[in-house]
Amino acid sequence: MTLFPDGPGPGARSSPGRFLLWLVVGQRRRVALGATLGSAWMVTLAVPPYLLSRAIDDGLATDNLASLTGWVVALFGVGVVNAALGIARHRTMSKIRMEAAFRTVSATVEHCVRLGAGLSRRTTAGEVVAIGSGDVQVIAQSLTVTGPGFGAAVAYIVVAVVLFSISPLLAVVVLAGVPLLVLTVGPLLHRIERTSAGYRERQGALTTRLVDVLNGLRVLNALGGKSVYAARYQRDSHDLVAQGYRVGVAASWVDALSKGLPAAFLAVVTWLGARMVAEGSISVGGLVAVYGYTAMLVVPVEFFIEGAGDLTRARVAAGRVTRLLSLPPDLPADQVAAPAVPSTLRDPASGVELRSGMSTAIVSNRPAESAAIIDRLGGFTKSDVTWAGIDLDVVATDQLRQRILVADNDAYLFTGSVREVVRGRHEADDDRLHRALHIAVAADIVDALPDGLASTIDPRGANLSGGQRQRLRLARAVYADPEVLLAVEPTSAVDAHTEATIANRLLAARRGRTTAVTTTSPLLLAHAETVVYLVDGIVAATGTHHDLLATEPGYRALVTRGEEEGPR
Numbered sequence: 001m002t003l004f005p006d007g008p009g010p011g012a013r014s015s016p017g018r019f020l021l022w023l024v025v026g027q028r029r030r031v032a033l034g035a036t037l038g039s040a041w042m043v044t045l046a047v048p049p050y051l052l053s054r055a056i057d058d059g060l061a062t063d064n065l066a067s068l069t070g071w072v073v074a075l076f077g078v079g080v081v082n083a084a085l086g087i088a089r090h091r092t093m094s095k096i097r098m099e100a101a102f103r104t105v106s107a108t109v110e111h112c113v114r115l116g117a118g119l120s121r122r123t124t125a126g127e128v129v130a131i132g133s134g135d136v137q138v139i140a141q142s143l144t145v146t147g148p149g150f151g152a153a154v155a156y157i158v159v160a161v162v163l164f165s166i167s168p169l170l171a172v173v174v175l176a177g178v179p180l181l182v183l184t185v186g187p188l189l190h191r192i193e194r195t196s197a198g199y200r201e202r203q204g205a206l207t208t209r210l211v212d213v214l215n216g217l218r219v220l221n222a223l224g225g226k227s228v229y230a231a232r233y234q235r236d237s238h239d240l241v242a243q244g245y246r247v248g249v250a251a252s253w254v255d256a257l258s259k260g261l262p263a264a265f266l267a268v269v270t271w272l273g274a275r276m277v278a279e280g281s282i283s284v285g286g287l288v289a290v291y292g293y294t295a296m297l298v299v300p301v302e303f304f305i306e307g308a309g310d311l312t313r314a315r316v317a318a319g320r321v322t323r324l325l326s327l328p329p330d331l332p333a334d335q336v337a338a339p340a341v342p343s344t345l346r347d348p349a350s351g352v353e354l355r356s357g358m359s360t361a362i363v364s365n366r367p368a369e370s371a372a373i374i375d376r377l378g379g380f381t382k383s384d385v386t387w388a389g390i391d392l393d394v395v396a397t398d399q400l401r402q403r404i405l406v407a408d409n410d411a412y413l414f415t416g417s418v419r420e421v422v423r424g425r426h427e428a429d430d431d432r433l434h435r436a437l438h439i440a441v442a443a444d445i446v447d448a449l450p451d452g453l454a455s456t457i458d459p460r461g462a463n464l465s466g467g468q469r470q471r472l473r474l475a476r477a478v479y480a481d482p483e484v485l486l487a488v489e490p491t492s493a494v495d496a497h498t499e500a501t502i503a504n505r506l507l508a509a510r511r512g513r514t515t516a517v518t519t520t521s522p523l524l525l526a527h528a529e530t531v532v533y534l535v536d537g538i539v540a541a542t543g544t545h546h547d548l549l550a551t552e553p554g555y556r557a558l559v560t561r562g563e564e565e566g567p568r
Helices: 018-023 028-044 045-062 066-120 124-145 148-166 166-173 179-216 217-223 226-279 284-296 298-325 367-379 396-403 416-421 430-440 443-448 466-480 498-510 543-551 553-565
Strands: 344-346 353-356 359-363 404-407 484-488 514-518 530-535 536-541
Touching: 018 028, 018 066, 018 124, 028 124, 028 148, 045 066, 045 284, 066 124, 066 148, 066 217, 066 298, 124 148, 124 298, 124 498, 148 166, 148 298, 166 226, 179 430, 226 284, 226 298, 284 298, 344 367, 353 359, 353 367, 353 416, 359 367, 359 553, 367 484, 367 514, 367 530, 396 404, 404 466, 416 430, 416 466, 430 466, 430 498, 443 466, 466 484, 466 498, 498 553, 530 543, 530 553, 536 543, 536 553, 543 553
Parallel strands: 359 514, 359 530, 404 484, 484 514
Antiparallel strands: 344 353, 530 536
């Protein structure tokens, strides 16, 4: 089920600004509540200076204890109200930021799923990781401007009006602060946006390199190349840090100005107010009120500057997200329904034909060629493959994935219990699960784990051996019980005895359903109803395993080589 069915449309994906607007419009009621609470909280901050001035003028100056007590009680009451508004505002804004983050994650994950196998050809793993680990939070944080950011503008205007009633000169000084902020901070914000974009590009590229190194760590260790790649990664990391410092310089100036400019305003207004008291233009209580109003303006001014910085960084982050969301999937505009009944799959490029309801083994001395055929037959790459005469490329994706399953040895094992890992997206059925584990000869894996089916599998199956991971992947494919099962080297990591048992159980359990495996193992080939022998990626011969052994010298040499070399 989709968490947020109203995903970003073409307009929201067209620009960073429109994407941010989509996040706001998607929770308009909550945003309106946040703006209301933020405004009330911010304006309420301006009330204590007024109450304090009245307490001084009406109570202390006149030695009126009753009046002083009344104003102090009112001041306490306003403090309680302000605290309650602050709590409600913070809770509401936290919900707004969290929903913005969830909406962004949901939109990107769903689009990555739509891109499917084409994702890796369109963007890098590091780019996707960087979006999830950094950009999402930057975007969510920027929505703070819809609450206290909006309230800051309201409070600024209210205080300016109040100050105008006290002294037009003071009001002009305060109002002049906004243009001064724009002139001072504006160039720095442009610099942040410009340098952040380049920094973000390099960060994604470096994350991609890290993912590649981690995935190939065993190979690099075997080849002795780990130190070379580590040194290269370290050098690029230092360059990224240096670029990050350049971004930080502008950001630090913005942070400094968010504290320094309000202090400057406070000093100027206090000096002017003190002169007015000395001249008798305003009372001592009036001076306290002016000081309080000006000091209170520190809060909205800080929100102005911080909000502008957050929006600047969010535009860069949203630009990365919208570029990902704008990648078109490898799908035709008009999709058609899959064949109504189980039908034959044909790959004209190789000549491979998978007849409905039969088990087929694909044999090649180049595993990459047979794996490429499986990718085409599974609809993972564009091709001329047909399904009952229908071009596979135009078949509706949801129907294709529902009925054709490709099981390969690189399929990801997410963390979770054995039960969750094997059943995948299907309903839990322990009887069916035990049967799938039995067929894949994986029951011993469960027996060896401390909590049986409830035992936790680490990400990528890190707490399992290669053979155990392969058998769990096969059990997951068997549990799904697809109409068409395409398996790439399903027994390459197990011993000969286990392989023979899997061959017997798998093809027997799949009898009457379309099944194709790529392999050179005689144990599997002997159980397949049809064997397709490839030479240079093209069908050279088709028949049973025993027929091809007798008639095809190349086939015989290929599939008996493992036996001649001895057990694995």
